[in-house]
Amino acid sequence: MTKAGRFLLIALTLLCCAILPAHAGVADGPGANLEVSLITYGPGDIYWERFGHDAIELRESASGEEVDFNYGVFNFDEKNFFFNFARGRMHYLIDAEPTTDEENFYVQAGRSVTKQKLALTPQQTAALRDFLLWNLRPENAVYNYDYYVDNCTTRVRDALDHALGGVIKARLTQLPGGMTYRQQTVRLMSAQPWLMLILDLGLGPYADQPLNAWQESFLPEELQKNVRNIAVSDGRGGTQPLVQNETLLSPNRLDAPSATPPDLRIPLGLAGLIVAVLIIVTWRYAQLAHALLGSLFLLLAGLTGLVMLILWTLTAHHSAWSNANLLLFNPLAFLLMRSTWRAHRNMVPSRFANSVLLLQLIAMLLAPLMHLLPDVIQQNQPWILFALPCWLALAWSLRKPHTSLHT
Structure with a gap:
């Protein structure tokens, strides 16, 4: 190409660059061109998906770029991940993905996707964008996860509230x-009954405190519902709904969680009666089976109490602290296991075992009496109904010699 030809090509390139519009993206577009939406994903089938998920979507109208910011990422490869998880020091972080990629994952999984376009001013939108980008920096991305007060939804809620000057919190509180x-928790985990029962057993009085709408917005579906009640300034001296429009982008194709929590009192009460009857029947007709059944109950009661005690004293799982179920199931049960085999040999418990058994019965009877106190809020009636007949039947069988049946 000649020198004149190269000059002409450069000139034409510069001319094209001058006349073609240059579009900024989400990261650098003006606040007036940014649209903010709350994206809510319905619950999934796997137990860690049962609470649902959400994200903040930013869309740059000129370029059409859409990015989802979510706070639900964790790394199994993190050093000491499972140890930190066990002691309540879980590390989550924020992530940003193209909206299409993010939403396609949930659509393919059969989970609902709902979009709520929010009414933020250009200044508020730009401030929200700048905060999210700041939060994405490696030194700011990680946070200490808490199931109820600092999770992927409360982080979304707090980011929106901060951008809006505290309007959401002021209204929802x-x-x-x-x-x-x-x-x-029980409602959403009811599809996995065993896990639901374990969680209900392990939760202390913290989980039974009355909540306001702000606190209950730790769940994506509750935040989605509650932002509909928020009004913001329209810039003309009046107000307008925060949610400008709401669109169901993809319907739920999975079994939806129950709208109300199951009542565990009847099933656990019946289970306790069944175990109690089995203890008495095996004591009467199958002493070896009685010893095995009694040992199994005491082993599980002791292990359960040990785990609850560890959660209270050695971890940051504050929702499990001060668990009154320790009155029903505790490590004292280990000290009674030998007594089941003494009963198998038609021997009464030792004086030490009798003292331990009496202490356990007193503790068990204190559990229902605590509900008469004004400041006790832990709702553990189902477990009282389960444990009471089991312990009474076991105590009766351990202290009654078999020979008394044949005189």
Whole structure:
């Protein structure tokens, strides 16, 4: 190419660059071109998906770029991940993905996807964008996860509230919540009954405190519902709904969680009666089976109490602290296991075992009496109904010699 030809090509390139519009993206677009939406994903089938998920979507109208910011990422390869998880020091972080990629994952999984476009001013939108980008920096991305007060939804809620100058919190703290942490947990985990029972057993009084709508917005579906009650300034001296429009982008194709938590009192009460009857029947007709059944109950009671005690004293799982179920199941049960085999040999418990058994019965009877006190809020009636007949039947069988049946 000649020198004149090269000059002409450069000139044409510069001319094209001058006349073609240059579009900024989400990261650098003006606030007036940014649209903010709350994206809510419905619960999934796997137990860690049962609470749902959400994200903040930013869309740059000129370029059409859409990015989802979510706070639900964790890394199994992190050093001491499972040890930190066990002691309640879980590390989560924020992530940003193209909206299409993020939403396609949930659509393919059959989970609902709902988009709520929010009314933020250009200044608020730009401030939200700048905060999210700041949060994405490696030194700011990680946070200490808490199931109820600092999770992927509360981080989204707090980011939106901060951008709006505290409007969301001011409104939602005035509204009562519909359920407690325990009720929401049991409701959402009811599809996995064994895990639901373990969680209900392990939750302490913290999970039964009355909640306002702000606190209950730790769940994506509750935040989605509650932002509909928020009004913001319209810039003309009036107000307008924060949610400008709401669109169901993809319907739920999975079994939806129950709208109310199951009542565990009847099934656990019946289970306790069945175990008690089995203890008495095996004591009467199959002493070896009685010893095995009694040892199994005491082993499980002791292990359960040991785990609850560890959660209270050695971990940061504050929702499991001060668990009154320790009155029902505790490590004292280990000290009684030998007595089941003494009973098998038609021997009464030792004086030490009798003292331990008496102490356990007193503790067990204190559990229902605590509900008469004004400041006791832990709702553990189902486990009282289960444990009471089991312990009474076991105590009766350990202290009654078999020979008394044949005189």
